Amino acid sequence: MTRIGDNRARLLALYTTMCRIRAFEETALAAHKAGEIPGPLHVSIGQEAVAAGICGNLRRDDRITSNHRGHGHALAKGAGVAGMMEELFGRAGGHCRGKGGSMHIADFSVGMLGANGVVAGGIPIAVGAAQGLKLMGSDAIVACFFGDGAINRGPFLEGLNWAALYRLPVLFVCEDNGVAAFTATASVTAGPGVAARAEALGVPTVSVDGNDAAAVDEAAARLVAEVRAGTGPRLLHATTYRITGHTSTDPAAWRDPAAVEAARAAEPILRLRARLLSEGVAGSTLDIIQGDALAEMAAARSSALAAPWPDPAVAWEDVQDIGAVAGEA
Amino acid sequence: MTRIGDNRARLLALYTTMCRIRAFEETALAAHKAGEIPGPLHVSIGQEAVAAGICGNLRRDDRITSNHRGHGHALAKGAGVAGMMEELFGRAGGHCRGKGGSMHIADFSVGMLGANGVVAGGIPIAVGAAQGLKLMGSDAIVACFFGDGAINRGPFLEGLNWAALYRLPVLFVCEDNGVAAFTATASVTAGPGVAARAEALGVPTVSVDGNDAAAVDEAAARLVAEVRAGTGPRLLHATTYRITGHTSTDPAAWRDPAAVEAARAAEPILRLRARLLSEGVAGSTLDIIQGDALAEMAAARSSALAAPWPDPAVAWEDVQDIGAVAGEA
Amino acid sequence: MQSITLVEAARRAALQEMRRDPSVWVLGEDVARGGLFGQYRGFLEEFGDQRVVSTPISESVIMGAGLGAALVGTRPIIEMRIFDFVMCAMDELVNQIAKVRYMFGGQAKPAVVIRMPHGIWRNSAAQHSQMLESWFTHIPGLVVAVPSSPADTAGLLVTAIRSDDPVLFFDPKNLFPLTGPVAEVIEPIPFGQARRLREGGDLTLVTWSAIVPQVEEAAALLAARGIAADVLDLRTLWPWDEAAVAASLRRTGRLLVVHEAVTTGGFGAEVVARMVELLGPGGLKAVGRLGQPRVPVPFAPPLEDALKVDTAKIVAAAEALMRR
Amino acid sequence: MQSITLVEAARRAALQEMRRDPSVWVLGEDVARGGLFGQYRGFLEEFGDQRVVSTPISESVIMGAGLGAALVGTRPIIEMRIFDFVMCAMDELVNQIAKVRYMFGGQAKPAVVIRMPHGIWRNSAAQHSQMLESWFTHIPGLVVAVPSSPADTAGLLVTAIRSDDPVLFFDPKNLFPLTGPVAEVIEPIPFGQARRLREGGDLTLVTWSAIVPQVEEAAALLAARGIAADVLDLRTLWPWDEAAVAASLRRTGRLLVVHEAVTTGGFGAEVVARMVELLGPGGLKAVGRLGQPRVPVPFAPPLEDALKVDTAKIVAAAEALMRR
Ligand SMILES: Cc1ncc(C[n+]2csc(CCOP(=O)(O)OP(=O)(O)O)c2C)c(N)n1
């Protein structure tokens, strides 16, 4: 790989993706607060480096599965912003025609096989997708995102064993933000943690500072190459911090304010910015990237707000082919 | 513990239990072949040392949970033979009044909380029983038996994590006979195995030759003491060999006959017999134990065969208190 | 009597029973922090972390551990957070909890309450809005409670906690903010007794759970149009008050069952079938069911609205039934 | 046409489709050894271990991996071994497979067949004898097939494998040894079309799955006693042949639904409710349901016999219905 020469370009690409994720979610938060977005909204503010670092190393025909906190994953994988924002708003032009909302965003056209409202729900799907790809002779791979809360659910064990057994092309990504909903994960997780569990299931594991975008990128590049080479699954354990609450309406008041302050200072976009500045990138360049991202998302918000609602008749569609029921009030 | 002096007595007790389990199951096999026992029957011939070694170290008020292959566990825990045999025969005097059969034998009066028709089904129940006992201030413990096939099911992960987390008094016992139904477990199990998985979940693990009754007994004595002392769960990984097929009607024809021959030679009762002989116990003493066991089970078989069937009205009982339906044809 | 929210009524019922009986305890995700909806606020402080157990996200073991703990004599309240996640614990619920007593010939006493806030929940989409209460009426060994008011929630929860049977307790999550009077000392409400919400002789409206307020509203609108509905809230679906429904039907001859759940395979089918069996087709003039069409719950408000049962649809269905 | 066993008919149907379409494959415990019942005998040898995948005992992932593999364009047959174990994979089935197409606005194509041998099975007790087919009629997105003959099993399985919808295929495990004629080339049988087993004008017997042979036997006995039953095997429960049942009922006016499953909450309730809605109470003379009482399946033969539906009970129920 000719990484050295274009390192700055890679970092700038990461920075752009991360700014776009942040801008998307802050815009969504504001829209939710303003009553424009219905239903629950889980944002990943402070965790952007993981999504950006992993997906930046994937091909378009690679697949991902995600969890309830999936905006970043989708955006980084290339999902269209308009379709994402409209989906959050429940509009006709949403990727899921307004049927899914924030917790069920999917964009199959870029290999995003869906967010998931069930913790660990994406793990069995990811290993199956990898098995299908392998069966079809493709060299595409699957990245499977889940949180630290998911490692206490059975499908984690079943899925990792399965992927290792059949040497499937899956990169498991554990976004370890230390909390599951309102509970510190450490307080409900026995043993040495996710890496030991994965290794015990035959899945080689690498740990990384998930708030260091460059480090995630580097680890991901290596792991994606290994997985694509057919050597079986890998797990990347990325430690990070969820700056905001569990849902958009959770003030996370139980958190230690000092810890939150410290986390704000160590958050990945600021860190990457510092790194880029130190590598000689002009601050104004970075400001423009950030500004563009905010503008892009503001525009997406206004468009979504102006976009048409889905026709009620749509409610009856796409249930199934055989035995579909006809629309009647 | 004053183990040294009464070592021979302990070994003889183990031998007796193992002979009784073997005799029970060979009698049951013959009865099944003769059409006296309906439904499926899973015997544990060749695995008796594990049940005997573990349960010999439990108190009456300790609990066990078991799996589909649970005759040995029940018998070793002290379940009445007549009630067990009648249960297999589906008779009124069965421990479960004929409602459970071989796969659902339970005898709560001796702490046997039930066999289970679902692989790994006993694991969540065992950890909950331990939690309940702890809550009530009891120092009783729970031994949880399962096979090597169970370690690929989610409840294994969830249950071990749980027990370690709350430091519950559970002794997990993995009876590793190398097969799950008709599949070699190694061919569907990734990673280094059950011990590594358990350690990764915070459960200290000991491995033992499960066909060496004395070794199982010794390990169990130590682990039971540790668990009872409140230091949290332990796992005993006992390797053994299932000499007969998966069910009583499975000839296990796919097995390598040489391996089966070797296993027959290394089976735990013969081994313990050799050990006892070498420790100076008379062969005639051992023959009497074996003969008594066979006679006991033959008598249980005849009694069960002569025992009354449950009254059809019993079919309607013990469903629930509120909302029970009245018997009507 | 004080007027309190439904979720507060549920909280007080559990609180009262945990004070009354030290063998009662609660386990589930975030319960030590008061639960997702505040149903257990203050419990940790009062009862400590042995009786208020915040668990990992391990639904199989949350359910199965509840059973195990019941088998040694404690009385767990198993909190499932949201109904949909019970799908992660179905073996423990259906193969184990529902069957142990029977399979073991009466030796086991699975005295657990399984709390599952259910129902359509303000644009939460398909995985957070299910209503599958009818499933569990089909499973021998289980009791099914589906309250709709603060007082019923409190009284039925007390009964559930004191019962030796496993009780599936469907908290109507969309009604948690609903207020109503609840007594200081909460008395148990017997299972299997419907509550009459309105008396009338023209048609019988049978309903339960989160849709009840809209059925009441519809009944008021119908009354204004000269149709007197006899409205029964079943409150529990197993056992259920066949006698009350039959008695009402003997007067009205017309039956409309209204539930939030999908119509096909919903408990409305059982109500209709049982009544036709009991009274004979000749004993009835018209029957109908109103529920969600056989379509998952969508996210967008106009789509959700298009499918879900509401007051207008109830009125329309009742009027159509009167014309038959 | 050759007469073969039901399990062999199922084997040939899957074999034919796997030969026809290389994207079809099968996963489940012991399938490489031919499956628990020999349904996949010879498959490993012909298709290799990439298309005939023996799995760990990991039901959640067996089910979920099938879905994932479908999402990238393959067509898995998910073998659940025995229905009861699907309880270990309900999230994957109900929250994921049934909903992905809808939740994702049509992007997902969950083209899986989930095979679940079900029904009462010679003294196998409560955890190996369940019949919960009605549950899945209540879940939007799912198709439910419940064949009872070798030819129907073969033809419906072909349809299931070719369908883009997720199909729950309930193999009637107690009928695996049943023989009947099956064509060399197995043609798909459309879903939603009942099969008439006997024509008659006195009452309509509606049934499906493993109890069908006993319903046929009962109908013959009834005929000998002068009662001419119109017997319909629904073959699929979603979609189901409302039109055929209604047409029959318009002639007979009497409906008896017979199924192995528990009566309460069973699909018989839906059949009855729907017919009363469609035809009006006035269009019917008598209706009844016959199923297992709301009791788990016990082990001992006399207990199992006391509860389970059999020919004598069917005859008695039909005669009672004629007297009403
Ligand atoms: C099976 C299941 N149980 C519970 C929930 C409720 N829930 C939603 S998100 C969440 C916390 C998940 O934590 P983690 O996986 O670490 O992801 P994070 O929110 O930290 O990104 C919980 C408990 C759920 N969605 N699914």
Ligand SMILES: Cc1ncc(C[n+]2csc(CCOP(=O)(O)OP(=O)(O)O)c2C)c(N)n1
């Ligand atoms: C959840 C579940 N899946 C599948 C089965 C079918 N089954 C019964 S026993 C068995 C093999 C179990 O192997 P193991 O746990 O090693 O026990 P062993 O039979 O070797 O004693 C299987 C697959 C089951 N009972 N439960």
Ligand SMILES: [Mg+2]
């Ligand atoms: Mg987390």
Ligand SMILES: [Mg+2]
């Ligand atoms: Mg084994």
